Amino acid sequence: MRFGSITLGCLTALMLNGCQLAPEQQAITLPVPGNYDIATNNTAGNAAELPWLQFFDNRKLQQLIQQSLDNNKDLQIAALNVQRVRALYQIEDSALYPALELNASGNRQRLPGDLTASGTAQISQQYSATVGITSYELDLWGKVRNQSQVALQQLYSTEQAQRSSQISLVAELANAWLTYAADQQLLELAKETLNSRQQSLTLTEKSYELGAASALTLHQLQGTVATAKVDIAKYQRVLQRDKNALDLLAGSPVSSELLPDQPLNKLLDLPELPAGLPSDLLQQRPDIKAAEHDLLGANANIGIAKAAFFPSISLTANAGTASAELDxxxxxxxxxxxxxxxxxxxxxxxxxxxxxxEVAETQQQVALATYQQKIQQAFREVSDSLADRQGYAAQLTAQRELADSQQQSFYLSDQRFKQGADSYLQVLDAQRNWYAAEQQLISGQQALLASQISLYKVLGGGWQSAPVAIK
Structure with missing residues (x-):
């Protein structure tokens, strides 16, 4: 690097503000289309301005989310990281100002006679008290200011990472709560199915003893009862795992009062979210804003590297009083x-x-590519969530029609069997089809709600809510 590259204006400002060698960040063209493939309402308010307390309208879920924000260890670690980086920034920023130090010392020494000019032992003493600065570097080339700027941008990035962790936690907890509700509903469906099949088996056993039912029909019914028992055991196991996941996310055991107690179709009524424009994500997504601060910090780091080509000036000065006598x-x-x-x-x-x-410039290019990648990733996540919301809504409508149709088929098959028009094999097929359709309907309801929660998350919903504080 040539010293002649320093401009005249920079030389004039050296003794005032120093020279700024870090490059200014230029405007970046968004590496994504201007609109989403799926049409959305771009005029309504955005998800980032909608607090989670307004998005999730279930009181139990609201209380559970608050419990998680208060006790979740991952979120507490994120908050502690913010405190740590804030302290590091204060350390770097303090280097901009001279540090005053007060020193007081005293020295009393005896020299033997053979070391003195007079040949007799002497006692010397010295006392001093001074105040001054030590090794204060004049920030002629902006090195110290850029070091402070790097630390400041790191602080901003860490704060955004904390907000991103909070959004992810809220969404993950809501989905875990919905999973528990879905598995609980599947368990109830399995119990109802077992009860119905058990009643049919009891009647068939009596008919078999009287010779009115075949052994094949009896064994087929016994198989359906065993299948229902397997499903009950499976969902009981899964429910316990779901509860364990909720306890971990909540940071403490979740009381039974906060567990879902309604079917999925009555559990949550989530509002419709406008996706806005892709450019809105720059202001709504904390992870994108964190990458932006990382990029600005990388620019400042280039200024630090450039300053190393120029001389550095440090000052040490003190003033005070000194005497051979303390008085x-x-x-x-x-x-x-x-x-x-x-x-x-x-x-x-x-x-x-x-x-x-060269390392600093390469790191800046990496930070720029990472920033653009975050934008592309956010665009894809929003597009996927929009497609899921639209697709699951249409799929759920068809799934309800299928479940109603299979239920009617089961009823008609059962009536025809009772009238002797069909074999019980047709009843079993209709019953299995209805049971599977009901299971798929529950899964479809959960998937639609999960897609709405995912859209809220990827749009940066709720990030403006106050981050969790350390107790």
């Missing part, structure tokens, strides 16, 4: 001072300074 320490004529400027001029270091600059 005379603060009397007239005992004043003392020192002023020690030093300059460090880089000459030759085997290209290390240039290599450091």
């Amino acid at each position: 005379n320490l603060f009397k007239g004529g005992s004043g003392t001072w020192s002023f020690i400027p030093s300059i460090n001029m880089p000459i030759f270091n085997m290209g290390r300074t240039q290599a450091n600059l």
Whole structure:
């Protein structure tokens, strides 16, 4: 790097504000289309302005989310990281100002006679009290300011990461709560099915004893009862795992009062969210804003690397009083001072300074690519969530029609069997089809609600809510 590249304006500002060698961040063209493939309402309010307390309208879920925000360990770690990085920023920022130090010392020494000019032992003493600054670097090239800027951008990035963690936690907890509700509903369906099949088996056993039912029909019914028992055992196991997941996310055991107690179609009534424009994600998504601060920090890091090509000037100065007698320490004529400027001029270091600059510039390019990647990823996540919301809504409508149709088929098959028009095999097929359709209907209801929660999350919903505080 050439010293001649320093402009005249920079030289004029050296003694005032120093020279800024970090590059300014230019406007970045969004690496995504201007609109989503699926039409959305772009005029309504955005999801980021909708607090989670308004999005999730179930009181139990609201209380559970608050419990999680208060006790979840991952979120507490994120908050502690913010405190740690804030302290690091204060350390870096303090280097912009000289540090005053007060020093007081006393020295009393005896020399033997063979070390003195008079040949007799002597006792010497000295006392001093000074105040001054030590090794304060003049920020001529903006190195110290850029170091402070790097730490500041890291603080901003960490704060955004905390907000992103909070959004993810709220969405994950809501989905875990819905999973528990869905598995609980599937368990109830299995119990109802077992009860119905058990009643049919009891009647068939009596008919078999009287010779009115075949052994094949009896064994087929026994198989359906065993299948229902397997499903009950499975969903009981899954429910316990769901509860364990909720306890972990909530940071403490979840009381039974906060567990869902209604079917999925009555559990949540989530509002319709407008996706807005892709450019809105720059302001709504904390992870994108974190990547933006990382990019600004990388720019400042280039300024630090460039400053290493120029001489650095440090000042050490102090003033005070000194005396050979403690009683005379603060009397007239005992004043003392020192002023020690030093300059460090880089000459030759085997290209290390240039290599450091290349590393900083490469890191800036990496930060830029990461920022653009975050935007592309956010665009894809929103597009996927919009497609899921639209697709699951249509799928659920068809699934309800299928479940109603299979229920009617089961009823008609059962009536025809009772009238002797069909074999029981047709009843079993109709019953299995109805049971499977009901299971798929429950899964479809959960998938639609999960897609709405996912859209709220990927749009940055609720990030403006206050982050959790450390207790």
